[in-house]
Amino acid sequence: MIALSGGQVLGGFMALIDTFPAWAPLCGAALGGGGIGAGMRPILDYWKARRRQTDQVAVGLVEKLQTRIERLEEAQAAERQLCDAKLSVLRHELRNVEGNFDALLLAIEVAPEKAAEVVAKVKARRKPA
Secondary structure: OOEOOOOOEOHHHHHHHHOHHHHHHHHHHHHHOOHHHHHHHHHHHHHHHHHHHHHHHHHHHHHHHHHHHHHHHHHHHHHHHHHHHHHHHHHHHHHHHHHHHHHHHHHHHHOHHHHHHHHHHHHHHOOOO
16 A cells, blocks of 8 residues: 555555456446446456455465375374384383393392303393494
8 A cells, every 4th residue: 555645545546446447347338328237247247256366366275285284294194103113112122121120130139149140141132232
């Protein structure tokens, strides 16, 4: 919108200029005796066509965003499966470490003189870090 010195705004005037192609038939119909009703039809058709075009752009944008959301959801599901698999491996490794630690404690408690031997066996069972 363009502001003039008196605080007037040209926004409404610019919108009127945009509809000029539809006003020509209105003037012709009014001067030709068809009445204003006959001339309003082209204006309404023009506004309807502009509205339809705007709606088509909005629908296209919604479809584009919907496609993007679906791709993101698929990527999220794949990443979730990968994380679940990694978490399962970590749980398994933790159970192994706990079992080795419990065995070591039990061996030290039962036969403290064989502790060094048990530690060597536990180290052999562990995977190299």
